[in-house]
Amino acid sequence: MTDLIKKAIYGDTDAFLELMDVNSLAMYKVAKGILGNDDDVADAVQNTILTCFEKLNTLKKPRYFKTWMIRILINECNKILSHYKKFNWDEEIPLIGQMDMSIAEFEFKEMLGRIDAPYRIILLLYYVEGFRISEIAEILDLNKNTVKTRLSRGRQQAKKEYLPPASKNDTLPQTISIQTRKG
Known part of the structure; x- marks a missing residue:
């Protein structure tokens, strides 16, 4: 991967296109988690690709390419969100109605849509993108x-959103565990 990045830095357009292809799913997931709207996601990803192409020569360490690219993407997403805030539109993430989505994926995306934005992006970057x-x-x-604090609060919020409200008649304890990774 580092060789591909170096080739792209030195002007190899095919290497750059392959690099973007390899990272397109990661960009989509992150942008979708922030923006929710497929049209806005497409705009953010397109702007990110253009910015990466124009500024690739400013990347100092090729091994940090993905981190650099995701940061550009998040900035693009934030630009789109700030544009919408000027119009006072609510930031809601619509439900995704894909037919081939597993129940677990659907539940995860639905739960993410209910998490506050500062925690949502942390959970996405940590659990989905690794x-x-x-x-x-x-x-x-x-x-x-x-x-760390936002990750912890995001987990707590996910736990609260995922579990049904406990009633007095419930005899079994309600628990959920989100696996943690060392980071």
Whole structure:
């Protein structure tokens, strides 16, 4: 992968296109988690690809390409969100109605849609994209402890959203565990 990045940095257009193809699913997932709307996601991804192409020569360490690219994507998503805030539109993530989506995927996406945005992006980057806490801190320009706190609060919010409200007649304890990774 590093060789592909180096080729792209030195102007190999085919290498750049292959690099974008390899990372397109990751970009889509992150943008979808932030924006929710497929049209906005497409705009954010397209703008990210263009920005990456224009500024690829500014990348200092090829091994951090994905982190650099995701940060650009998040900035593009934030631009789109700030544009919508000017119009006072609610930030709702519509339900995704794919026919081939597994029940677990559907439940996960539905639960993510109910999580507050600062926690949603952290959960997405951590669990879906597999970034470490230090990488997430760098991508979002946050302190590592802030990322840890938001990850913890996001897990708590996910737990609250996922579990039904407990009634007094329930005799079995209601528990959910979200696997944690060292980051």
